[in-house]
Amino acid sequence: xxxxxxxxxxxxxxxxxxxxxxxxxxxxxxxxxxxxxxxxxxxxxxxxxxxxxxxxxxxxxxxxxxxxxxxxxxxxxxxxxxxxxxxxxxxxxxxxxxxxxxxxxxxxxxxxxxxxxxxxxxxxxxxxxxxxxxxxxxxxxxxxxxxxxxxxxxxxxxxxxxxxxxxxxxxxxxxxxxxxxxxxxxxxxxxxxxxxxxxxxxxxxxxxxxxxxxxxxxxxxxxxxxxxxxxxxxxxxxxxxxxxxxxxxxxxxxxxxxxxxxxxxxxxxxxxxxxxxxxxxxxxxxxxxxxxxx
Numbered sequence: 001x002x003x004x005x006x007x008x009x010x011x012x013x014x015x016x017x018x019x020x021x022x023x024x025x026x027x028x029x030x031x032x033x034x035x036x037x038x039x040x041x042x043x044x045x046x047x048x049x050x051x052x053x054x055x056x057x058x059x060x061x062x063x064x065x066x067x068x069x070x071x072x073x074x075x076x077x078x079x080x081x082x083x084x085x086x087x088x089x090x091x092x093x094x095x096x097x098x099x100x101x102x103x104x105x106x107x108x109x110x111x112x113x114x115x116x117x118x119x120x121x122x123x124x125x126x127x128x129x130x131x132x133x134x135x136x137x138x139x140x141x142x143x144x145x146x147x148x149x150x151x152x153x154x155x156x157x158x159x160x161x162x163x164x165x166x167x168x169x170x171x172x173x174x175x176x177x178x179x180x181x182x183x184x185x186x187x188x189x190x191x192x193x194x195x196x197x198x199x200x201x202x203x204x205x206x207x208x209x210x211x212x213x214x215x216x217x218x219x220x221x222x223x224x225x226x227x228x229x230x231x232x233x234x235x236x237x238x239x240x241x242x243x244x245x246x247x248x249x250x251x252x253x254x255x256x257x258x259x260x261x262x263x264x265x266x267x268x269x270x271x272x273x274x275x276x277x278x279x280x281x282x283x284x285x286x287x288x289x290x291x292x293x294x
């Protein structure tokens with residue numbers, strides 16, 4: 001289990017290992033905690049949100065923090081009206097950084113259609129945090145995922161560069177360019193024809209600070225982290241990944257996994273064990289928007 005955590009921590013920019021760290025005290029003070037109430041009427045600003053029809057109108061967002069800081073959501077609060085309900089949100093980061101085109105051209109696969117097919121076969125609702133570069137590389141898959149009511153597409157940046165530094169060796173997006181990077185990802189989803197796009201954002205590597213939260217304020221998105229690290233990054237043992245998830249899930253949990261074959265090759269096999277075992281415990285699978293709506 002410890003080995004999986006170490007493997008996760010070295011997955012450059014994919015978020016594994018970043019979630020257990022709380023934001024800095026300053027960042028925590030500026031951003032609402034997961035126990036803050038969500039608002040079904042709050043929406044992303046017109047500057048960053050997808051074109052009309054691409055975002056479900058009912059997708060809830062959190063209210064901005066003090067001075068317009070981007071709010072951060074991690075899991076359903078235990079003291080919320082439905083906090084004890086046995087629901088869990090599985091999320092999958094579809095990672096591809098802006099400079100990885102040559103690797104894709106040489107045959108490296110940053111997609112994982114078998115995983116998506118398994119989620120469909122098992123009738124699992126899920127949220128895919130997609131980079132704009134991934135949507136450009138696999139537009140047919142982005143359109144298919146976004147057109148399936150079981151899924152929703154959330155924003156994982158266009159470039160998959162870090163929004164604070166250091167962050168697992170990732171290049172860093174300049175502060176003035178952060179909101180534009182998010183907008184560019186939404187544009188890529190729209191250009192691919194993807195629907196079911198929600199105004200949620202996941203920081204590459206899970207790395208952020210007050211400056212990043214402030215820079216993203218005009219984008220009107222809710223940042224989404226997680227409370228359960230799957231350890232699927234570079235893992236070779238599907239059962240160990242499954243056990244890590246099964247050990248960590250609690251009512252209202254939000255799990256981070258990956259939809260990238262080259263960096264997370266055993267995720268699909270792990271899902272085949274995770275889903276039936278959690279269902280046997282009485283859990284129901286929901287999208288992030290459903291979790292926040294509770």
